[in-house]
Amino acid sequence: MSNSSTQKIFSFMAGIVSVMILLCLPLSSTAQPTINDQMSKAELYRQITQLEQIGEYSTAAEAYRLIAEKDLAEIDNLDKAIKNYIEAQKLFEKAGDSVRMYQTINDLGHLYSGSEYYLEAIAMFEKVKSYASRTLDTLTQARMLQQIGEIYIARKQVSEASRYLEQASKLNLQIQDTLLSVINQLTITALTGHRKMFSDLPDSMRLELSKYDSIRYESFLPSIHLHVGMYNMRAKKYKLAEYYFHQGLKLSGHDTFVKRELYRYLSECYEKMNDYPAALSVMKTYNNFNDSLNDASKSSSIQQMLLNSKNIERETELQEMALDRNITALKSRISKVFSVGLLVAVVFMLIVSYIFIRSFQQRLNANQIITKQNEELTQRKINELETNLKIETMSSMLTGQEVERERIARDLHDSLGGLLSTVKLHFDAIQVKNPEITSQKEYSKAYTLLDAACAEVRTISNNMQPGALLKMGIVPAIKDLINRIESEEMPHIEFIHYGPLHNLPTSIILHIFRIVQELLYNCIKHAHAKEILIQLIRNEEDLEIMVEDDGQGYDPAEIKKGMGTENVSARVNFLKGEISVYSVIGTGTTSTITIPYTQEMAEGEVFSNFDPEMF
Numbered sequence: 001m002s003n004s005s006t007q008k009i010f011s012f013m014a015g016i017v018s019v020m021i022l023l024c025l026p027l028s029s030t031a032q033p034t035i036n037d038q039m040s041k042a043e044l045y046r047q048i049t050q051l052e053q054i055g056e057y058s059t060a061a062e063a064y065r066l067i068a069e070k071d072l073a074e075i076d077n078l079d080k081a082i083k084n085y086i087e088a089q090k091l092f093e094k095a096g097d098s099v100r101m102y103q104t105i106n107d108l109g110h111l112y113s114g115s116e117y118y119l120e121a122i123a124m125f126e127k128v129k130s131y132a133s134r135t136l137d138t139l140t141q142a143r144m145l146q147q148i149g150e151i152y153i154a155r156k157q158v159s160e161a162s163r164y165l166e167q168a169s170k171l172n173l174q175i176q177d178t179l180l181s182v183i184n185q186l187t188i189t190a191l192t193g194h195r196k197m198f199s200d201l202p203d204s205m206r207l208e209l210s211k212y213d214s215i216r217y218e219s220f221l222p223s224i225h226l227h228v229g230m231y232n233m234r235a236k237k238y239k240l241a242e243y244y245f246h247q248g249l250k251l252s253g254h255d256t257f258v259k260r261e262l263y264r265y266l267s268e269c270y271e272k273m274n275d276y277p278a279a280l281s282v283m284k285t286y287n288n289f290n291d292s293l294n295d296a297s298k299s300s301s302i303q304q305m306l307l308n309s310k311n312i313e314r315e316t317e318l319q320e321m322a323l324d325r326n327i328t329a330l331k332s333r334i335s336k337v338f339s340v341g342l343l344v345a346v347v348f349m350l351i352v353s354y355i356f357i358r359s360f361q362q363r364l365n366a367n368q369i370i371t372k373q374n375e376e377l378t379q380r381k382i383n384e385l386e387t388n389l390k391i392e393t394m395s396s397m398l399t400g401q402e403v404e405r406e407r408i409a410r411d412l413h414d415s416l417g418g419l420l421s422t423v424k425l426h427f428d429a430i431q432v433k434n435p436e437i438t439s440q441k442e443y444s445k446a447y448t449l450l451d452a453a454c455a456e457v458r459t460i461s462n463n464m465q466p467g468a469l470l471k472m473g474i475v476p477a478i479k480d481l482i483n484r485i486e487s488e489e490m491p492h493i494e495f496i497h498y499g500p501l502h503n504l505p506t507s508i509i510l511h512i513f514r515i516v517q518e519l520l521y522n523c524i525k526h527a528h529a530k531e532i533l534i535q536l537i538r539n540e541e542d543l544e545i546m547v548e549d550d551g552q553g554y555d556p557a558e559i560k561k562g563m564g565t566e567n568v569s570a571r572v573n574f575l576k577g578e579i580s581v582y583s584v585i586g587t588g589t590t591s592t593i594t595i596p597y598t599q600e601m602a603e604g605e606v607f608s609n610f611d612p613e614m615f
Contacts, residue, residue: 035063041070052091058100061091065104072111078256082111102131109147114256118151125151142171150223153187154261162188187227189234222252226262233265238273245269256289263289420454473502474509478516478534485520491529491549493520499538508597511571512536512545518568519547519591527551527589538597545593553585568593 033047033056044063051060064084071081085108092101109124125144132140149164165188225248232241245266252259263286270279330337427447430437437443472480475497482493504512516534523532529551537544572579577595 033059035059035066037066037069039066041067057091057095058097061088061095061097061100061104064088064091065107068107078111078115082108082115085111098131102128106144110257113147113151113154114260118155121151122148138171138175142168142175145171146223149187150226150257150261154257183224183227183231187230189231222248222258222262224248225251226258226265229262229269230265233269233272236272238269241269242266242273260286260289420450423450474504474512474536475501477509477513478536481513481517481520482534485524490524491532493532493534495534495536497536501536501538504538508543508575508595511575512543515545515568515571515593516547518565519545522565523547523549523551523589527553529588541596541598543595543597545595546590548588548590550588553583553587553589555585556581556583 033050035044035047039047044067048060048063051057051063064087068081068084068088071078071084085104089101089104089108092098092104105124106128109121109128112118112121112124125147129141129144129148132138132144145164145168149161149168152158152161152164169188225244229241229244229248232238232244245262248262249259249266252262263282267279267282267286270276270282427450478495478497482495486493516536520532520534523529527549529549531550533546533548535544535546535548537546569579572593572595575595577593579591579593581589581591583589
């Protein structure tokens with residue numbers, strides 16, 4: 001074989017090898033970089049650059065998270081960890097990975113709370129809660145509410161903390177997470193002291209929280225121990241509280257927020273136990289830990305200030321360069337600017353004049369609106385004062401009436417009643433001494449009239465002071481009233497009642513009795529009815545009184561109000577109720593009264609200001 005043929009063969013083979021090398025080079029350059037937690041931070045940063053170049057944003061974000069976790073191993077690098085988590089959040093958002101993006105936001109919230117950036121932490125947890133609400137993730141919603149509640153505990157905002165923990169407890173019950181629900185209730189009790197302590201919990205409430213080490217509870221075990229310890233401190237079970245605080249510190253790891261709170265409450269616990277050396281030791285640890293966090297926060301602030309300073313210098317340079325370009329351009333256009341400037345000045349004056357006139361008009365309209373609102377507010381206050389005055393007047397009038405009724409009834413019973421009873425005893429004594437006197441017509445008539453007078457005094461006294469009302473309640477009192485009225489000459493009276501009426505306060509049953517009494521007497525005196533129906537019904541939100549008769553009826557517009565009707569209206573208005581009367585001439589009359597009534601209203605001023613001693 002000739003040398004030229006050999007050279008051609010070698011050249012051909014070299015060309016094939018070169019092509020193969022060129023084909024292999026792109027394959028090796030496009031191989032996707034991998035990451036793992038064994039890499040150093042420098043290696044991870046290099047991988048992030050390559051991952052972003054090929055569009056693997058989600059993997060690059062995971063690399064940032066790994067760097068942040070390495071930063072968390074040192075408290076001094078908290079600011080760097082926060083920055084790396086922020087970068088991870090941006091890349092997850094760019095990759096469209098919502099789940100891990102909000103997981104990163106949650107981690108940011110923990111870091112902010114650990115650095116005492118509480119408002120920023122709350123904002124992060126609120127974002128995650130909103131996302132969980134949109135995706136119907138009740139478990140995550142409950143966890144975020146829990147986190148926000150803990151931050152408010154650290155800020156010593158008890159009412160806000162209780163509100164968020166109460167919401168978390170309700171969601172925990174929905175997902176059948178009774179452990180956290182009970183612990184939240186324990187925490188609310190420990191914070192507010194408004195609820196009674198849980199008496200059914202054993203003294204050695206060792207819940208063995210370590211068995212709840214699944215993913216569902218793992219991140220919450222330190223705060224769970226913190227809350228259970230807080231409750232036991234509130235219950236004065238200091239040894240048990242000390243146990244839970246120590247367990248929480250063992251599990252706290254990098255959770256600086258919970259660790260700080262555990263140190264603080266453990267110091268308070270030792271102080272409650274009068275173990276002052278231990279309290280001082282823990283307080284020193286807490287102060288050192290807190291100082292480290294503060295130094296980290298200061299470092300972050302200084303770095304942020306340097307970054308802002310560099311940005312300001314760069315912006316200043318850019319502004320100076322732009323200013324030079326503008327000066328050059330303005331020199332060439334100076335002649336045109338003069339004429340345009342004149343036109344702009346005229347337009348500017350017109351705009352300023354328009355703005356001034358419009359501002360003046362708006363100010364004038366605003367003053368008119370404010371004046372009108374002040375007048376309405378003043379009128380509203382006057383109406384409220386008039387209403388309060390009417391209520392006080394009605395209260396005084398009704399109280400005065402009842403006091404006067406009680407006085408008259410007592411005088412009738414004790415004075416006139418006793419006198420009539422004495423007279424009757426004398427009549428009986430005369431009859432014993434002179435039995436033949438009973439045959440005299442005048443004596444029998446006088447004795448009959450004396451019995452009638454005694455009965456009348458008794459009836460009037462009972463009507464004015466219904467003793468059965470206090471002894472037996474509203475229903476027996478109305479029945480007793482009906483029994484005293486019913487006779488052959490009187491109409492038939494039927495009484496129907498429904499609902500729990502036995503536990504009404506004394507003040508309201510007196511008003512109900514007086515209303516029913518007045519309406520019943522009106523039916524007897526004026527309606528000439530044969531049948532009367534009385535209904536007393538208690539619903540969940542009101543009381544209804546209905547009195548119906550089949551009498552002659554009347555036109556309510558043509559009837560003048562008497563003292564009895566005025567008393568009924570006054571009592572209904574005092575109880576903030578409503579009264580309606582439906583009457584047709586020749587058919588009968590129906591009076592309906594509705595009184596708003598709930599347990600809260602029963603404990604309020606309307607019913608509690610009435611003096612039950614008026615009976």
